[in-house]
Amino acid sequence: MGDLKVKITDVNGSSRYVYPRKITARVSDNASTEITLEFDNPDGINAGILKFDDIVEIEDDL
């Protein structure tokens, strides 16, 4: 299986890759796809790793 890569682009257009511990997905007919990214939180509350409206792209390295 190819590795999945998670690319984040913030509201200023800056992109970076993040490495969640787990990715889950639910893709349904006639409804929005839901993706959940889970990260460890070594820095405690308010680590601010991702923010509302950041663009998330998941890519499959084939």
Add this chain to the structure above:
Amino acid sequence: MSEQSIFKGTVLDVSESNTISVKCYDGLQKLNSEHIPKNDGYYSGVDAGAIIKDIVTSSKYDLDSGGISVSTGVIISEIDLTDRTRLQALQILLHLANGANDDDKIYHLYVSGGYVIFSPLPDYSNSSPAITLTDTDIEDLKIDRKGANYFNCATCIGKDGVRAYYPQGEGTNESPVPDFPDKPSHKLIDESSLIGVASCYAVARGWVRTHNQVPNEIDVKFVPPDRYDFFPGQEVRIDSAKRNIQNNFRIRTISWSYDLKKTMGFKLSDVEVFNLSTYI
């Protein structure tokens, strides 16, 4: 090495404790945050697909509408979608398209790789499944039959109290006295954006057409293959001697997880039945 985009969306919810959980949704969710402004929602004599494309391209969110079928052959006589969210409007039009076309096509709506897709379900082939799952692949499988999702008649009430009933003939709906089936399982839809009997009739008919059988719903978990390119409506073949199932089914929902242990599952439905659609 090449890269295939399998999701593009935005962060909606972030929850932080010892772990951080981030929920992201594709563009359809954004369309549910945007209401159609006054005077922009009225359409008359336009194909349902063309209206869907107009609603998506008029959004402030930058969604690609290249996957939208604009020629369904279903001409909407009159509709006013003002104040509906753009997603609600798309789902109303989805039901109109499914209820009013005469060639038994069932349309569906989803986002793939950033493209909004509105198209007929792929033809059922029973020969070219997207994947075949055998006893070796299958980790768990259960079959549900949900009678609560079955309807054999529907009434749709539109603007100014105009109503239409299906399966009564459209032409007799001006003052309908419904001839209910012996065992009615009746859906009542109240949708004031619909103007006139014809539109109400199409929605009532569409509802019954997509809910008039109780499908076998198969929930299957299996060893993940090396791919994430599945989409709703595709055929999957279950070839299980152990469970005595050898047939093709439609994908309704795809679930997967990716961490140290990868998982994947489908919710499948009998391919001949049409109740893949939902209505909000």
